[in-house]
Amino acid sequence: MRPRRRSVSSRVRIVMTRRCGWRRTSLCRRAASALCRQRSRRPARPLVDSISVAGLAGYVDAPILLTATGSLHGGVADFIEDYGVGTVYVLGGTAAVSDATVTAIEGLSSEPTVTRIAGDDRYATAAAIASMIDAVSSWCDTDAASAVLINGATDMMPFGVAAQTVAYRLQLPVLMTAGDELSDATAEYITANDIEHVQIVGGTGAVSADVASALTTLGVDTVARVEGDSAAAVSVALAGLANDGCGDDLGLVSSDRVALVRGNPDGVVAAAVLASSLAGGYLVTPLVVGDTLPAWVRGCLAATPRNIGADRLNLGVVAVGGTAAVSEATMEAAPDAASSTDALTVRIGAATDTSRDGAINADDPVRPDTATAGTATAISATASPATGPVLSLCFSDAVTATDNVDRVRDVVEVNGIAAVVVNAAGNAGSVCDQSRIDVTLGQTLSAGDVISVDGSSIKLGTSADQRSFGSATATVTAPARDRVRPTISIVGIAGAATARSTFEIAFGDNVALAGTALLANDEVRIVGGPGGTSPAPAVSVAHEPGASAAVATVSRPLRPGDRLIVDPGAVEDGSGNQSAGTSGSAIRAQASPRINQVLMSDLKHTAHATWTVPTGSVAGVGGTGAGITIRAKGDGDAAGAAGNGWSMVFDRASTYSADKPLDIGVSVDPKGKRVTVRFNNGPATATLGDLIAALNGDDKFAALFSAGSPAALWRLPTMRPVLCWAWSRLATWLRASATPVAPSSPSR
Template sequence: MSSRGAGRAAAAAVLLVASSWLAIGAGADPSGAANTAAEYLVDGDDDGVAGSRPFAGRDRYDTALLLARRYAAVRGGLGSVRTAIVVSGESPPDAAAVAGLAGVENAPVLLVRPGGLHRAAAEFLEDHDVKQIFVVGGPAAVPAEVVAQLAGLVSQPQVTRLAGEDRYATAAAVASHIGGRATWCTSNDSTAVLINGDERSAIDAAAIGPLTYALGLPTVLTRTSRLPEATARFLREHDIDHAVVVGGADAVAESVITQLGHAGVPRTTRLEGSGAAQTAARIADLMHGDCAFASGRRASLVALVGREAAMDGLVAAPLLGEGLGSGRALPVLVAGDSLPADTATWLAATPVEVDRLKTHLRIVAIGGSGAVSSEAMAAAVKAATTGGPFTATIAARAGERSFTITTSDALNVELPDAQGKAHDLLYINDVPVHLAPVGGLDVLPGEPCLEPRRFKINLRHPLEAGDVIELRPTEVRFGARDDRRPFSPARLVVPEPAVDTAAPKVRIVAPAGSESLLAVISDDSDLDEIIVNPRQVRVITRRGTAVVVAEDTPEVLPLHEAAVFALRLTAPTGYTRPAAGGSGSGSELVAPGGAYRLEPGDRMLLRHGVAVDAAGNRSRAGSVNVTAPQHSLRAVSISVAAARTRDEASTDAVSGDADDDLSGAQALLAGTLRITARDSGDAAGALGNTWEVRTSRLSTHDPAAEQIGIDIAVSSRDKIISIRFASGTPNFGQLADALNADAGFARHFEADATGGICAGRAQTVDLAHPDMDGATRLAGGITVAEVTVRFNNLVRGYRSESQNLPCPRAETGVGQEAVADAEAGARELVEHVLSGIVTDFTTLAAAEGAGDILLFEAPVPYDQMKFRYTTLDPSRGSLLGVSRYDVVEIPAGAVCGYGADDPATGEDESLSVSSRLRPQRR
């Protein structure tokens, strides 16, 4: 292939995705028809509506001029076309031979009348300052007067006639100018296209013309059963190894194939069908198969050429070879007054999706309705269309300033454009939706960039029950890649707010010896709005003492997923209670208004409505007995879990965003390829910060190769992701897919090619970018572990051995003060736990000095202590990787209970015994 042809092939491998408001995306399905289809039209009368065929000239000469102008525009406008080809409009065989020449010379094809050069054609040549003109055909086809007119243009072009004694010799002369360097799609053999020189076979030449242009192939002609000498001479002189024969045996007989061998052509490929339409469909399949490097995958454009208007298709070869600016050669299908069955079958087999986006196949007619009838075009559009309209589900609640829409298919949203289209579609109470001034339409969190289906509509005013939300059909059509489908209507009447009937649940923690109760309340509604009624708690003592639950505002304590209230107990005047320390320690008179200390055998009666939620639901009645504490307090289990969301305090310290989900380590390469560590494995959490991505190219790498080759290796020991480009130049979508398909990579990471840009998948990887030829470290991995230590009885406090702090007095009870008193000892307990899980853990002070964060949920009395630990340090990132060999040792005396010390023993029964526990992952 020539350098020009190689460049075209490389460019054709790049897939360009145009994004508009709605784009469809999902896994590609190779079967079925295109999602939607429409005729390719332009705005021909400047009324803002595309309603005209772009290449419907008054005659073939005018059509050729329209095609040439568009070709020049695609190539870059004025000054971009320096060469042109001129052919007689009365000689289809001559026009059949020029597609390859146009590809090599980057030239459009113009037709001339026998009577001379039309002024519009001359103006085109002069406007573009064309310096080289090839006249194809002898004086009988293009008279000398026309050649003189061309040479006399103001631009003073060099005019070269390529001609022979007949049509076969003329084609051979054009082919000789091209030479024998071009190769076919599937081989490196020098190749030429062979077509019957009869005018009836011109439609076959039109069908293969765009591919011939893209590959720069010479085209030669033959008689039905005899190979002309001029053709044979070209094949021999240019060492053609391979002939692509277009047409069946009725056009090119088997005897010609034999004669090709005698002319030194050892290999032939026949492209044939039962008729012109089937032959064109066969070539179209080839362009999306073995020749896809020249025309790309299934294109979103296809051309229709009239069976009786083959000349229009022949002169369209340069523009269709350029793909109308899409960078990929377009297939040509045959039509006419009606649509052939073979053409309809090909259109019906086009894919629903390409590169994860729903297709919209645009069908461009070459010529006016006399060449391709309106009926044939309508049949083509119908054959290529199977996609139904979008459907949508609306969800809304009264009192909220937003509602959601879930669509039946994945859509891609360009938000600025979406705001206006939302007004076209959405109505509330028969009035176009009144969007919030900022962020009126959002993609809901968690929806993928290319494939969101759930959207949030933000309003200026809250919805009310009975409001009617409608999605009304309009003439507007939506979709990236020009997927044009309407929405089916949808309607929702905003319902009355759901009635909350779930009663709050109340658990009373009442340790013997405490002077207050702990009410632990859970509910489905907002815990901040829970109201506690202390009067609904009645204390029945075993001695008949009249105890009052204080009605002042209960003290609120921290606890995960519950509201915790401390309720003080007040004894009557003259109440005598046992002294602190248990039986045998005497008694003491309580001053008026003093606290009552709970005793074993006391009973709490919970009346209906101890807790009332925001909906007015009242907790149920119940009772709780105060029992003597168990002896031998000990820790019974330790569990470790990944926190799914970061605490506000820890998040502020790490990222400043309290709403973000727990994030893994990431690397963003070239602003588009994002590699993210998974939540489990050797790169989870902060461990991912030790990994790096190394990218390079093999020394044998050929960036222009058709085959994309990427070598991927992942080493957990060395913490390396190795990406080496072996062949070809991928786009970011192909690179991401290759990474995710590698088992070693997918075990620890996932890749996406959005980089914040939905069109990122289609962007070509710049192999010279520093990120694609070097090392990039992953960063941002955060380990957030939630650790729960459970005990066999209620805990009164935590003892600090290092600070020589004793256990709090039993009668201290519960409250913020008790929690604060317990913190110093609790920190030492946390150190014992972390030392058993994290290798080489030293002290909390050292870890916090390095940026780690510890958050407590440790109210007392309670039967468990919970804490959340956040770190970015990989050396402590293994916190979640609990091993079956890990052992946590909790020394004796670390935890204080409510049991009384028995002086008769050598141990302090109010303190915990030592424990050795294996942490469990949950």
């Protein structure tokens, strides 16, 4: 067995081939590759020479650049000079890259050494390129000297593109043949280099069975195929091989990112990037697409697991080239086809209930620092906890692990400048709000300031489920001028069995009375009812500053018709609005009291009944738990007060088997106000998403409730019963007997 070896160059090398096509989009990587773009004045010609370059590029650890036949593109020249490229390999004869172009390269300031690799035809050129790989390379899971064989016909180039990334990583020679006959140059290379294994790319429609037989006749020990009747099918097969069966040979393979590539040439130049630098050393598998997303690729993406072990998978899709190569429609169809977890999203809101809807979330507009308190918040980074204006970053999933919070500091900006962040903390409230990070700023906020976050450079999540997130902005807005006057209602009862001498006074406001608001004795007076005597009785008021109720005591029992008068401007609210003049008369006691007025507190509340699911019910959630929220539907039988008193029961079937597919049963008993969740089989593989899907998939449950993450239900009205569960990492199984779970806080 011949040992493998890898060349390590002391100077940057580069492989150059002819640019082809009407338009190519730039694709660059840091000190790695560049794809020139300009319009050619002649129709596109196939890049047959470049299709064999991946193995050599991997061997010399070089990027692949494209240029026009007769001239050196300026962007390519800049790249060679900027990165001090010392060696350039030019692929093909003068019909591919002219001598003038070679001369232009040699004349660059970095003075690179230029070596042309060419043969009499495309097959001979491929063999000549393969001969430059001075090492023994082996196909996946073999120790044999190996080579990749593709159909060299122009219309079969996409098959070769599918194999480029693997060939680059394994440093494999890529040879070409005619579809039904083994080319002489290829046969000579195989014989001269003692090739023991040949991996054919494509089905017999690409490379015939006769060619495979000819390889065996030459003395090749093993001949195998990557089956597929299209380039898309072959790329899917190679992606599967990279993730299962070839991982030990390929090294690091990305499990959370794929690339969409068109046929030649974008997929050729992308090989170096996808095999090395795009994902930090992890190989990104390419999937070949056409004008639309092929069925093979769609099926591959649909088979993407939602979880890798205990961690949720967020699949990243990268398109190589511009929209002429991979259209926007194809790009958008890819993530839609995938079944992986949605990417994280973020919204910016206030850390207090500025919208007054009973909940703190991203629907709360961020206000200027003085809008709510009247004076600026004291800023102190040394206080414990730090003080300053606070805003909330509301994510679509749980992110409140300590390391996530620390990273958030780096991505918050105010007016395009890095914000002064004195503290960032995961929400310390309900376990249902693990998706919120509160950020304390060391600077004031004024109306018109723009707060922004951009998560493209960091990843957040729970456990090892680290996902990037998009950008979000929010503008600091001053609240609308409050012009609503405080209201005053007065109730007095005369002629009761037990004589009464007091008027009850209630104050109402859309915000609240000012903390110093006080109803004084000189702001009220009483006018006696019919039959009364003069002078009018005296009255005194008992009122605590800012309180919502007061009592006016009259110096005698009330009589029907006694009228208490409150002067205009007697009290004011926090916005400075003063009350109007008001009066109320004492009424005769009634055998059947009548309701004159109803005053209600806030109609929406943040406190709801909460439950804790027994440990071990689902996997994939960190020790701090994650929230799942269930709300009663407004048009269902559990709406309003009818939703109180419901209980949840979690149990495991006596016939449960961990080896059988996941089966979660849900039953709803409206009469007994009980929902039972039974894990029939496979709960070790259950995830939060599986449980939510099982709940929402039950018709009876869906008629009464909706289940989801807290972020997903933020926009629903909050005046409905809410059941919230905290989830923890799988540690122990549920007991075989039914386990009713009692509420940990009273229903509302």
